[in-house]
Amino acid sequence: MKKVASIVSSSLLAVALLISGCSSSQPSDSGTKEQSQSTPExxxxxxxxxxNLNEPTSLDPPMGFDQISYDILNNLSEGLTRLGKDQNPEPATAKEWKVSEDGKTYTFILRDNAKWSNGDPVKASDxxxxxKRLADPKTGSQAAFLANVIAGAEAFNSGQGTADGMKVKAVDDKTLEVELAQPASYFLLMVSNPAFFPVHQATVEQNPEWAKEAATFVGNGPFKLSEWTHDSELKMVKNDQYWDAATVKLDGVTWKMINDSNTAYQMFQTGELHTTDVPSDMASQLFADGTAQVQDGAGTAFYRFNVNMKPFDNKKIRQAFxxxxxxxxxxxxxxxRKEKPANAYVSYNFHEPDGKDFRDVGGDLVKFDPEAAKKLLAEGMQEAGYTTLPPVTISTSTSQDLNIKVAQAMQEMLKTNLGVETAIEKMESKAFTSKQKALELQFSRSSFLPDFGDPINFLDGFQxxxxxxxxxxxxxxxDQLVKAAFKEADDIKRFQMMHDAEKILIEEAPIMPLYFYSSSYLQSEQVEGIVRHALGYMDLKWASLK
Known part of the structure; x- marks a missing residue:
């Protein structure tokens, strides 16, 4: 895909309506309700x-590490555990496991009938x-830090240790033994994440490009990859080699790659999609008439400040924004879409040892206060020696049209509440991500979806x-608080460390939390059983069509 970049200086009607307190424009009366949706044959x-919105980044388990890759991969492959319908980990490729008394050694027993899509048995050695490939610095996985819970993995990834020093071992073909660096109550949740999926060793060693085409992809999940027209659509069919194939009711799944919500909505109306996101400019009516559905989610939409670029090298200016x-x-x-405003970074749906929600306990850590914001901006500008604030550019990807609308709303709020003029830069998703990773963007959009059900997953990323x-x-x-929380076996002490770390993150303000995700969607009445995990990825194992 070609890079698309432009500078936008004016607000759209939706933003103007926002500031005036009016709802955005409603759809016309011509065919907006779900009842008008065509019925697929x-x-x-x-x-x-x-x-799927966009082309997957990669279907190689350690390399995708984003929702557009892992929603698909979660159905093509499977880990030792799988998140069940109740969001709790349940046996998957492993039929059972034992945990040592000190909570540090896990022994997994694989199913005798666990097979790869090519018919080979899944082995503990896979x-x-x-x-070890996940943790190997040569792999260059963005998800490598997840493996640090395993003894020796962090040293291996940092170049201070070796693969042999990482404490994961195939005792025999069906027995995997893992020693953790410290007890981790979330480990069974963690290994359901696609980063920990097995790979078919012979295939990977013979063909480094194995995960890029349907003809060479090998998985061990409910479905197998059958066709892949890049940047257009991806098809999977039921995997008859899957150990629990009898549970899988669908014959296949076709994933389109449409990143415009209105186009996707029209395809839903005509039966070309069975489910789609709720278009933001139609949300009010669709929720009011009951066609839109919503369920709890987890994850945070936010913006990153580049603290190495002016004016965001000043903390007070970041706080003011x-x-x-x-x-x-x-x-x-x-x-x-029924999201909750993010007045902190860690989202809802993470439970403390006493059952309370982490977010409720932590409370609101950032507030909307235009007068205080103006005062902080003035103080920050004085500290930095500015008489005029350096130019500010809001950068966002075009992966969803909603990204642009949010950027425009922020642009208007910064102008109204701070008197700050900003420009908006839009660019294609891959180019955007590349520039953000290289610290070439000043103030840029981001999002985080949890990889497993613990707040440490949110906080670890900002070490x-x-x-x-x-x-x-x-x-x-x-850094010290997060590292200590990883090592702390007492969950009460560990959660307090995580609260303390989040307070520092918000006080220092290298990020701007915006809202916590919910899962809102339109779905055909023909569809049943799709599981949208708040703490994981879409699961189609139990899905069916009437």
């Missing part, structure tokens, strides 16, 4: 039609190879040396 194979954004108006009038950081921000106290 059901006499043939049961093929579920979904939209997991050992895959997990944070306090100038009315997050409640953003979710009420722009996104309109000084984590590739996910992408802000240039470094804080020794924050």
């Amino acid at each position: 059901n006499s043939g194979p049961k093929i579920l039609l979904l939209n 997991f050992e190879y895959a997990w 944070n306090m100038a954004i009315d997050r409640q108006k953003l979710v009420d009038f722009i996104t309109q 000084s040396d984590n590739p996910f950081n992408r802000t240039g921000w470094k804080n020794a106290e924050y």
Whole structure:
């Protein structure tokens, strides 16, 4: 795909309506309700039609590490555990496991009938190879830090240790033994993540490009990859080699790659998609008439400040920008998908040892306060020696049209509440991500979806040396708290460390949280059983079509 970049200086009507307190424009009366959706022909194979928005980054387990890759991969392959319908880990490729009394050694027993899509048996050695490949610095995986829970993995990844020193071992073909660096109550959740999926060792060693085409892809999940027309659509069919194939009701799934929500909505209306996101400019009506569905999610939409670029090398200026954004108006009038405003970074749906939600305990850490924001901006400008604020560019990807609308709303709020003029830069998703990773963007859009069900997953990413950081921000106290939380066996103490770390993150303000994700969608009445995990990825194992 070609890079698309432009500078936008004016707000759209939706933003103007936002500031005036009015809802965005409603759809016309011509065919907007789900009842007008065409009914796909059901006499043939049961093929579920979904939209993946964009081309997967990679279907190689350690390399994808984003939702557009892992929603697909989660159905082509499978780990030792799988998140069940209740969001809890349940036996998958492993039929059972034992945990040592000290909570540090896990012994997994693989199923005798676990097979790869090419018919080969899945072996414990496939997991050992895959997990060491995840941690191997030569692999260059953005997900490598997840393996640090395993003893020896962090040393291996940092170049201070070896693969042999990483404590994961295939005892025999069906027994995998793992020693953790410290007890981790979330480990069974973690290994359901696609980063920990096995790979077929012989295939990977013979063909480094194995995960790029349908003809060479080998998986061990409910479906197998059958066709892949890049940047257009991807098809999978039921995997008859899957150990639980009897549970899989669909004959196949076709994933479209449509990143315009209105186009996708029209395809839903005509039966070319069975489910789609709720278009933001139609959300009010679709929720009001009951056609839109919503369920709890996890994850955060936010912006990153590049603390190495002026003016965001000044903390007070970053804080001022944070306090100038009315997050409640953003979710009420722009996104309109029943999200909660993000007045901190860690989202809801993570439970403390006493059962309370981490977010409720931590409370609101950032607030909308235009007057305080103006004061902080003035103080920050004085500290930095500015009489005029250096130019500010809001950068966003074009992966979804909603990204642009949110950027425009922020642009208007910064102008209204701070008196700051900004430009908007739009670019194609891959180019955007590349520039953000290289710290070439000043103020840029981001999102985080949890890889497993623990707040440490959110906080780990902003350690000084984590590739996910992408802000240039470094804080020794924050780093120490996160490292200590990883090592702490007492969950009560561990959660307090995580709260303390989040307070530092918000106070230092290398990021601007915007809203917490919910899962809102339109779905055909023909569809049943799609599991949209709040703490994981879309699961089609139990899906069916009437």
